[in-house]
Amino acid sequence: MKPSNFIRKIRNVCPPDCSACEEACAKRIGKLGSVIKANQVRKVDVYKAITCLQCREPECKDACPSDAIVKDEENGLVRVIQEECTGCESCIEACPYGNMLFNSDTSVAFKCELCGAEPECVAACPYGALEFFQGGNIQSYLGDEDFLSPGTRACAGCPGELIYRFTQRVLGSNTVLFGCPGCMTILMTGHETMAGSRLPYVSCLFTNVISTMTGTYRYYHHIGKEANLVAFVGDGCLADIEFQALSAAAERRENIVVICYDNEGYQNTGNQMSSTTTFGAQTTTSPVGGALRGKDYDSKYMPLIMASHDVAYVATASPAYLEDYARKLTKAMKIKTGLSYIHVLVPCPTAWGFPTDKSIDISRLAVETNYFPLWEYEQEKLRLTHEVSLPQTIGDYVKLMGRYRHLNEDELQQLQGLVDKRFTKIKALASLS
């Protein structure tokens, strides 16, 4: 079955007393009220909009004794067939989220049916908190086969595993993966005779990933063979110890794809600082104590450094914006004129200190605060691929993580300044295009 379209909340910004989504919905539906709820629970300070998730396996549908609820094959929409509904209300009890409602006038159930794919609530939200997510769009980038072996030895909540699995599905079978010691090694190499993936994988040293790929690429080129040669390696490798070789391969226009999963530190070896660790962040080599307050200088901004090489393609990507990533990776695969570099920010629950269910929220916040803007660079043009209309402050981002717990107001301001400075630069480059 194809993935569903649905409305999802992408930002935790609903202020108290806002009901713009409800009002827009009610206007559309009429006297029945709205099928989206600005679900405001003042006691616990929770304000968020909620509506039908168009479940993959809808419990409402299962509960319906008269087969009046169907799920569309094409777009995943869960619909109530009014003529079939007997008004038994089983579905209303079955929905775990309270998103099935009852029309007492006609005695039939009703729910969010996505306004014919142009949801009013999404358009009405003044804070950009809602998104009409179209699962089919991502699906179009994915092959059928999931190459990654079942099970994972990554830490709970690691979005790196998600990105690695997703990357392989986009790349498809005509691929050779290259990696080195790092967090994802545990998924990549396998153990003894058990492979980590059904794609070929070349295990490299921390220092010879790019050169090894270059050699394989050059030999394939020599014998007229074409394949996706893709590095999936961390920031400690690419931004630090492998940087010299990466820079040279970029200059030589080697036709390889390099994906950096950036978890802002040497997380595989227990959270030591790397050159992409942010200012202020606490790591084991930038500790916080009486005399030290985390990393006391800013990070190296790898994607822009790579763009400065004028390579074929450079992009940033996030686990919270998979469609954006899939589009960029697909573009990188098709490039035949040189190196492609994609820098994916992969929040690390273990080292950054946040709950394991917050990985995607934090990934998204990194983008929504302009801390990690999404852009792509090709043919000497830089373009923002996701404009943030109402950016949140860096404070909203750092407060969710233990590694920034010690930051005082001054340090927070300094970090905001660094974020603003970097984003201003990106905006300026984008304006040249």
Add this chain to the structure above:
Amino acid sequence: MNIKSTSREIKVLDGNRAAAYGAMLCQPDVIAAYPITPQSEVVETLFSFKAQGLLNAELIEPESEHSAMGILRGASIAGGRVFTATASQGLLFMFENCIHVATQRSPIVMVNVCREVAGPHIVVSGHSDIMMTKGMGWIQLHARSCQEILDLVVMAYRLAEDPQIRTPVVVCYDGWFLSHLWEPVEIPAREEVRRFLPPLETSPKVDPETPMVLGPWISSRPATEYRYKQSAAISRAKVKFDDVDKEFREIFGRGYGGQIEEYRTDGADIVLLAMGSSASTARVAIDRKRDEGLKVGLIRIRMFRPFPKERLVAALRQRKAIGVLDRSVSFGWDCGDLLVDVKAALYNLGTNIPTLNFICGLCDSDITTEIIEGAIDIVGQAAQGKPCEEVTWLDLE
């Protein structure tokens, strides 16, 4: 520059150009090399071959030797024949990759133009670079002439690519003394080389059509097994080198004796051991001493790794004294590197043949015939039972 397909030709070449000719004749698929004195002419000559259409290889000048060896790794695991050249600091900089490709059993061929390693600032001949990397799991061969450099490069591929060996080979020659020495060199015909060295067939190869993991995590027991097999494969190169040398003679009309080359050792009471270009000089000294009536001969170590223990012991068994010329120092042993290995090899003989060490030719010092004759005189005294210093540093101020 040109190269004949079916007939041989004599050209005057220096050692670096001879190495480049050797590499070109073997038709590698991928060459990656970073220039470094005194090796740069190898890289330059290969680029010039490519420019003239004599070399159909992917040719890369990477940003470092480290990447050069990484590139060879990537090409080799995909099934390509590869080549590089380096010297001194370059060899040290690529060291970790050298170990990586050796444990991975990649049939890589490299030349190392032996040069002292830095500190103080010295860009001069010496064996310290190659001796510091002797444990990296490569087969290590040493030439004494420009002709032998070319021939060894060709022979090296036969060893590296042998399915029973599958180990990288480094062909060494002395910086300046050979790299920049011009000599007549016979260039074999392409057809002959093709006959001697068939196209490379490796398996498995990195290929999306046959997915596999290259370099999985493995536990200690299979890893130990892996080390054992690597060690055994390297050892198999000893006898194979003797065979390859014979086969080479059959096709090209020249041979060198395989692992070791003996010169006037018949009936010799004392034997001098040398490696590299000094062995050529030593022949003159041996001739002079033979003319004086001294029963002296020369054994040249051509294969330093694996160490030709068996053949060396057999050749030294009946001698009264041995002299070892060393162009490097084994720090911590207070002697030369070759001496350490020679004495370890001789232990099983059970007899105590006086074995003296002469450390000479460091940092570009000449090893003249006079120096060697002086060394022979000292070994001669040891053969007569006179007490001698075990280690003598020549050229000390």
